Amino acid sequence: TQLLEQSPQFLSIQEGENLTVYCNSSSVFSSLQWYRQEPGEGPVLLVTVVTGGEVKKLKRLTFQFGDARKDSSLHITAAQPGDTGLYLCAGGGGADGLTFGKGTHLIIQP
């Protein structure tokens, strides 16, 4: 069974600060995806990374896939209240689709 561990579980910071959240596994994944979920809504895909060492930027968000394709990180620069949400990572390559981590609850205080 492939497992993804996300850390921290909860994070509350002030607007303008930088932060990094992590997604780790002992398994190799063919791809790694990040989703953001807001209260009362379903998760929304932010990015997919597929190559070990790959870095993708989405405005103030930077996503990195580990060289061994077992881990990933999400870095947010100058966080804003609109970044508040549950961030989920998901690993691809399993027989029944994506394996989801339990998520990081992020709160950005004005």
Next chain:
Amino acid sequence: NAGVTQTPKFRILKIGQSMTLQCTQDMNHNYMYWYRQDPGMGLKLIYYSVGAGITDKGEVPNGYNVSRSTTEDFPLRLELAAPSQTSVYFCASSHGTDLYGYTFGSGTRLTVV
């Protein structure tokens, strides 16, 4: 585009009652999924389908049934509701490879009392 549409948005059931959660997608995706999300537990896969007429069990299928008669629809059936089935249920669809990601519906919040 509507994407993935789930109904109802909220529902309260009594123990032993039955209901069907509806899920429709208009993206012509072959793959569809049902997840439940409980606080602190993440998304657990209930059932999935790789195409019309084909379904398979996920991690937590007990107490649920599905059917896939068309590409667009993937309803989830609860036959004898139990308090343990209180959860938020999400339907999702995808092209079929992990590279494309999943499109999720907005969820159904179910309470069994």
